[in-house]
Amino acid sequence: QQQVKQSPQSLIVQKGGISIINCAYENTAFDYFPWYQQFPGKGPALLIAIRPDVSEKKEGRFTISFNKSAKQFSLHIMDSQPGDSATYFCAASSGATNKLIFGTGTLLAVQP
Amino acid sequence: KAGVTQTPRYLIKTRGQQVTLSCSPISGHRSVSWYQQTPGQGLQFLFEYFSETQRNKGNFPGRFSGRQFSNSRSEMNVSTLELGDSALYLCASSSTNFNTGELFFGEGSRLTVL
Numbered sequence: 001q002q003q004v005k006q007s008p009q010s011l012i013v014q015k016g017g018i019s020i021i022n023c024a025y026e027n028t029a030f031d032y033f034p035w036y037q038q039f040p041g042k043g044p045a046l047l048i049a050i051r052p053d054v055s056e057k058k059e060g061r062f063t064i065s066f067n068k069s070a071k072q073f074s075l076h077i078m079d080s081q082p083g084d085s086a087t088y089f090c091a092a093s094s095g096a097t098n099k100l101i102f103g104t105g106t107l108l109a110v111q112p
Numbered sequence: 113k114a115g116v117t118q119t120p121r122y123l124i125k126t127r128g129q130q131v132t133l134s135c136s137p138i139s140g141h142r143s144v145s146w147y148q149q150t151p152g153q154g155l156q157f158l159f160e161y162f163s164e165t166q167r168n169k170g171n172f173p174g175r176f177s178g179r180q181f182s183n184s185r186s187e188m189n190v191s192t193l194e195l196g197d198s199a200l201y202l203c204a205s206s207s208t209n210f211n212t213g214e215l216f217f218g219e220g221s222r223l224t225v226l
Binding site: 049091101105 | 116143145147154155156157160167168170202204206208214215216217218219220
């Protein structure tokens with residue numbers, strides 16, 4: 001019940017295209033859903049996050065869509081650029097803790 | 113503002129040895145969390161400290177331990193190393209102990225156990 005399932009494992013998108021990564025969870029106590037971006041040799045960095053009281057959050061080219069009833073959330077990267085090539089992790093947490101349950105990651109390659 | 117600093121960045125140990133990893137959080141951050149990253153298991157939570165108190169512990173054996181000092185710096189220790197402990201160990205700091213703020217990750221300490 002503590003798992004966060006992420007798909008796809010890898011994704012190849014053409015420059016200018018839309019990248020979509022999906023995550024699903026079981027624990028209804030989760031109340032914070034961040035997405036992290038990780039480049040090789042670096043630690044993960046927060047990209048965007050959402051709470052279950054909203055269905056969508058947009059920051060620049062990055063959008064989180066959240067479906068509370070389906071217990072799913074997704075990351076959309078619009079106008080994907082080669083510089084977006086990285087590994088993306090969804091995560092979830094609940095309550096008074098910084099403990100994050102991470103998805104298994106998606107390796108995104110944006111081809112020029 | 114300096115980011116999260118982890119030392120050492122790389123280290124090689126042999127089975128049975130122990131290792132201590134260090135983490136200096138962003139100035140003013142009192143929450144420090146540790147994660148293990150491996151290709152097979154991904155990112156897994158180890159422990160979380162706030163104001164020198166362990167607030168949460170992940171599902172790792174007792175060989176994994178940690179502590180936080182009064183200046184918020186943190187260390188984690190792994191005793192009796194096993195081959196499977198080879199991983200990137202990431203430290204993250206936050207200004208709060210609630211899931212309301214961003215976790216800032218360091219670049220990690222890459223441990224290889226031979």
